[in-house]
Structures are given as structure tokens and as C-alpha cells.
Amino acid sequence: MHNQLLMLGTSDGVASPRRNHASILLTMCDTVLLLDCGEPCSHTMVKNGTPADLIDGVLISHMHSDHVGGYPMVIQWFWLAGRKKFLPVHMPGEGIIPMRELLKATYLFDELLKFKLEMKPVKVGKTFKVGTLDILPVGNRHLEGFRVSFQKKYHNPFESFSYRITHKKMSVVYSGDLASPMDLDPLLRERTHVLVVELAHFEPENLFRMLAEREIDQIVITHLGAHIQSALPRTRKLCARYLPKGKVVFANDETVISF
Numbered sequence: 001m002h003n004q005l006l007m008l009g010t011s012d013g014v015a016s017p018r019r020n021h022a023s024i025l026l027t028m029c030d031t032v033l034l035l036d037c038g039e040p041c042s043h044t045m046v047k048n049g050t051p052a053d054l055i056d057g058v059l060i061s062h063m064h065s066d067h068v069g070g071y072p073m074v075i076q077w078f079w080l081a082g083r084k085k086f087l088p089v090h091m092p093g094e095g096i097i098p099m100r101e102l103l104k105a106t107y108l109f110d111e112l113l114k115f116k117l118e119m120k121p122v123k124v125g126k127t128f129k130v131g132t133l134d135i136l137p138v139g140n141r142h143l144e145g146f147r148v149s150f151q152k153k154y155h156n157p158f159e160s161f162s163y164r165i166t167h168k169k170m171s172v173v174y175s176g177d178l179a180s181p182m183d184l185d186p187l188l189r190e191r192t193h194v195l196v197v198e199l200a201h202f203e204p205e206n207l208f209r210m211l212a213e214r215e216i217d218q219i220v221i222t223h224l225g226a227h228i229q230s231a232l233p234r235t236r237k238l239c240a241r242y243l244p245k246g247k248v249v250f251a252n253d254e255t256v257i258s259f
């Protein structure tokens with residue numbers, strides 16, 4: 001297996017006629033990870049010839065629907081395709097009980113599954129392993145505004161994570177959703193082979209300026225805000241002011257990036 005990203009969905013949280021919601025299939029050092037499950041990720045994986053038993057684990061960045069909306073369907077796909085391989089799902093702890101309930105409510109009972117499904121809570125700064133990969137979760141401030149507005153009434157922890165995924169010297173950083181580009185700072189202190197970064201929640205120029213000062217081989221821009229999608233040539237031009245052209249990919253759905 002060669003190292004690659006298959007971009008399953010590159011839209012932001014706004015339903016789009018042209019782009020799917022956030023989901024990426026990462027193949028790295030013989031391990032395959034599904035990063036977020038925005039819908040319709042099962043459809044897009046099957047369309048691209050992904051077997052149900054290929055995926056070694058799932059990482060969820062946070063519980064917004066554009067990142068988890070396709071999760072029950074992934075489990076239904078694996079059930080009906082007869083998957084047998086253990087599936088660890090690393091996700092915000094606050095989502096585990098609601099997601100278990102959603103699986104029950106959609107008749108995806110443990111007894112039906114021929115594979116063991118384990119949803120595990122992610123803890124900031126606590127590295128875990130999936131296959132050959134070490135995964136470091138770092139908290140970001142994406143849900144801070146919601147925390148301020150809603151935590152008194154809804155007692156969720158409002159968890160949102162970015163991930164640094166490594167094997168020996170190879171590294172991929174996945175931003176998830178952010179509040180500002182500086183949320184990525186702790187993840188980019190060492191050289192990074194590939195950064196997959198969202199572009200919906202801040203000014204593009206702030207991101208490009210920040211990335212120009214970091215040691216990153218390849219940058220993949222995804223989760224494009226509706227306002228960015230409609231002005232892509234202008235954003236590319238702005239990007240070229242800060243970053244060399246070959247270094248940045250503005251991803252579309254089903255773009256494949258080898259590394």
C-alpha cells in the first residue's frame with residue numbers, strides 16, 4: 001500500500017450541491033484510517049473500490065454533523081458487507097453514549113455485527129496507536145464560542161481535536177475544524193510531511209501567513225467554506241503570495257494525494 005489521502009468530502013458544514021462533507025481516507029505505512037465521517041462517506045468509499053475490511057480505525061475530530069453524519073451508515077455498510085476485523089473508533093468522549101444510542105436507534109445492534117466495535121474517548125496529549133501509527137490528539141478552540149454560549153444549559157465538555165499522526169519520521173497533521181490557524185501551532189513545531197487543514201473559520205490570509213513560517217512539505221486545503229468555494233481563484237492567488245505553488249493542493253472530492 002502506498003501512502004495517500006483520498007479526499008472523500010471537502011465541503012464545510014453548509015450542504016453543497018457539489019461537495020460532500022468532511023471525510024478523508026488516509027493510507028499511511030500500511031495502516032488505513034478514516035478521518036471523520038461526514039456523509040456520504042460510505043458511498044464515496046465504495047465508489048472508489050474501498051473494501052469494508054480495509055479500514056483499521058476511525059478518528060473523529062468533533063461531534064458536528066458535517067463530521068459524524070455518515071457514522072451510522074459506515075457501521076451499517078460494514079455489517080452488511082460482513083466485515084470481521086476489529087474496529088476502534090477514537091472520538092470525543094462526550095459523543096460515545098449518544099452515538100451508541102444512535103446505533104441502537106438505527107437497529108445496528110452489537111449482536112448483528114461480525115466485528116468488534118469499540119468507541120474510545122480521546123484525551124488531549126495522550127498518544128494512542130492504530131496499526132503502525134502513533135496518534136497524538138491536541139485540543140483546539142473550534143467549539144469555544146459554543147462553550148461560552150451554551151455550556152450553562154448543555155453540560156457537554158465541547159471537545160474538538162486536531163491530530164498529529166506519525167510513523168517513525170513520517171508525519172501527517174489533520175486539523176479537524178479550528179477557531180484560528182494558531183490552534184495548529186503545537187502540532188507544527190516539528191517538520192510535517194503533510195498538513196490537511198480546513199479553510200472555513202478564519203481569514204485565508206492568516207492561515208497562509210502562519211504556514212509560510214512552518215516546515216511543511218505538502219499542504220492540503222479542505223473543508224472549504226461556501227464563501228471560499230465561490231472565490232477560489234482569488235484565494236489561490238492570495239495563497240501564492242505566501243506559499244510556493246507546488247506545495248499546496250486545494251482539494252476537491254475524490255482528489256488523491258500521494259506522499
Ligand SMILES: [Zn+2]
Binds near residue numbers: 013022066
Ligand atoms: Zn466542519
